[in-house]
Amino acid sequence: MSEITEPPGGEDCRCPMHTSGGEGASRCSPGSRQSDGIFIDSVYKACAYGDVDKLHQMVENKPSLVNEPDPQGYYCLQWGALNNRVAVCSYLIEKGADINAADSTGQTALHWSAVRGSLAAAETLLRASADVEKPDSRGYTVCHVASQYGQTSFLYHLALHWNADYEKADADGRTPLHWAAYKGYGDIIRLLIFMDVSIDRKDKEGPPRRPLPRHPSPAASSLPLLSAPRCSPQ
Incomplete structure (x- = not known):
């Protein structure tokens, strides 16, 4: 399988302090705030660290900031989500x-919320009419991203409460099930089989139960595809 460009987040911190390479980057974490010694000097950092007071101050001074991307092209709403x-x-x-x-990759705040399973933020976005089926430049919807990052509860919530299409294929013909098998997320594989997805659907390289080269133990991730019960949620 070819190398995949993944959305920001995951194991590496992608907060504005870290990605800017600024002083203090080594101290940053998702829970860091100004009170923890982090200097909030941009609206994007305020959003990432949840400094609402600083955010209010900056936006009141310049309302257009809510729709202005940072130097990397990322929006305030993405950092918050x-x-x-x-x-x-x-x-x-x-x-x-x-x-x-x-x-620039076509990803929205809803895509970013799926990286860490930020369900409360996702629900806020969806209630404000975020497009649950919007694809990015590679055809990834929020369901693909949730599968890529092993966010099982997040994926189930989208399917159950927002009718998200958990069988949609990306630009390479890969469904969330392909991604779960590729990444080795057995819980997501079981969930998708429980929701009665096809286990034989092929992408450009084959069905999702085939051994996948980057996964450390293809047999382990393939087992649920062969043994999990198949039924539809009530």
């Missing part, structure tokens, strides 16, 4: 942030 900052997301939406604004 990635780190599950519900108050931040709610405020940005109230101030007119474009709920479906996309970065």
Whole structure:
């Protein structure tokens, strides 16, 4: 399988402090705030760290910030959603942030919420009419991203409460099941089989139960595809 470009987040911190390479980057974490010694000097850091007071101050001084990307092309709403900052997301939406604004890869705040399973932020976005089926430049919907990062509860919530299409193929013909098998996320494989997805659907390289070269133990991730019970949720 060819190398995959993944959305920001995951194991490496992608907060503005870290990605800017600024002083203090080694100290940053999803829970860090100004009170922890982090200097909030941009609206994007305020969103990432959940500093609502600083966010209010900056946006009141310059309302257009809610729809202006940072130097990397990422939006305030994406930083808030990635780190599950519900108050931040709610405020940005109230101030007119474009709920479906996309970065250069075509990803929206909803895509970013799936990286860390930020369910409360995702629910806030969806209730404000975020597009649950919007694909990025590679055809990834939020369901693909949730599968890529092993966010089982997040994926189930989208399917159950928002009718998200968990069988949609990306630009390479890969479904969330392909991604779960590729990444070795057995819980997501079991969930998708429980929801009665096809285990024989092929992408450009074959069905999802075939051994996948980057996975450390293909047999382990393939086992649920062969043994899990198949039924539809009530």
